[in-house]
Amino acid sequence: MKSEVYQGKIKQYDATKGYGFIGGLEQDVFFHISDFPLEDGEPKRNERVKFMVVENNGKFKAVKIQRVVDQSAKAKKSRAVENNTTITSALLDSFRK
Secondary structure, eight states: OOSOEEEEEEEEEETTTTEEEEESSSSOEEEEGGGSOOTTOSOOTTOEEEEEEEEETTEEEEEEEEEOOOOSHHHHHHHHHHHHHHHHHHHHHHHHO
8 A cells, every 4th residue: 555645434443452443445454542543532433534554564554543524414414413412401401500
């Protein structure tokens, strides 16, 4: 693989072992949690990411992983529902006090 930026989705992640795989290329690509940005939490299944690939002992490894904001209509609707749920919870909490 060339030194390019690729995109894919988290196919699986094992938090106890600290690694997972990204799908979307001809083959799944291994990643270690140390190469993943943790400011927004651990990787989630089907989360979109962009990354570079390096060869590691004859196998490919994803490095410099970055989260990609999903701009599909389904993702936007999901974010709107999450936002509305948060607002509703906050309002209900303030009424209960």
